[in-house]
Amino acid sequence: YNQNLNEDSSSFELEESELPGMEKDWMIARKQSNGKYKVTLKYPDYFPIQRFCSDSKTRFKLQQAFDSKCNDVNAPIIEELVQLRSEKAKLLGKKCHSDHVLEVRVAKSSENVQTFLKTLSKQLQQLHDDDIKILLKLKEEYYIRIREEKEFGVDENLVKEYFPxxxxxxxxxxxxxxxxxxxxxxxxxxxxxxxxxxxxxxxxxxx
Incomplete structure (x- = not known):
């Protein structure tokens, strides 16, 4: 399973217009002879795009590919693994694999884990809501800038030149x-x- 992920060589050839916001050195390292940019699903390519690329379509495209990487070969492996774990747990008299592995741990059972996670989820809900508000605010500020540039012709970098x-x-x-x-x-x-x-x-x- 992990070997398949490590050996995956999936890549995309993207136009410069699909990679706005990416650093110059990052772009130079991936530029091909045809003028396009080769982007793989390896961490040095994937994570910078998710952080710095301002094109949401490009980020979404890479995220979909990253999350489904090696599905064709790894999905059967996962299915077989889950089936074998379930069979082993039942042979040992347990309801499921989780109960089997938790028996010797602090939680003791999957029911205790579920109770803990539900309690933790309630306690973290306010923090989650606060984070969402912050992210939405950042997104709002980003689109306000885009609107100012498109509708009113306001370019912040150009304006700065008049205010040294x-x-x-x-x-x-x-x-x-x-x-x-x-x-x-x-x-x-x-x-x-x-x-x-x-x-x-x-x-x-x-x-």
Whole structure:
């Protein structure tokens, strides 16, 4: 069973347009001579796509293939294994395989395990609901950005070019100084680990 999974060589050839969000080095390593990208179901290919690819169709396609990997050869093996375990348990006077293996463990029986899992499920339900809310919020923010780009032509990366850090910081300091009657001169003789960092003092102006 495991050998079949380890030796599986299933792969897909995907277009660049099907892999938005993937890192440049990852893409370069998989680019073929025909311009497409070879993606296997091995962990170094599968998990980065599930984490970084922003095309849900590509993620779904890979997930379906990953979850059904080697089904044609491994399904009969699993069926035979389940049947043999069931027969062994009944020969030993047990209701099922679970009762047989749990007899020498803390749980003792499959009924105890089911009770424990149901109790745990109830206790974790609120955490589950909270996680779902967070994920939906992230998804909402993602689609808001997509809508802004498509309907209003708002490109965040392009907008950033018109608001360099030094201009934004100075603008914020100017407003701060005017509203609160403060002065925020830049300190030149302060030791910084990064020379791109500027340090400003705050001086109160008494009127």
């Amino acid at each position: 850090v030094n201009v934004v910081v100075q603008g914020a300091l100017d407003i701060y100084q005017e509203l609160l009657s403060l002065k925020c001169p830049t300190l030149q003789s302060v030791g910084q680990n990064d020379q791109s960092v500027s340090v400003n003092a705050t001086i109160t102006e008494y009127i």
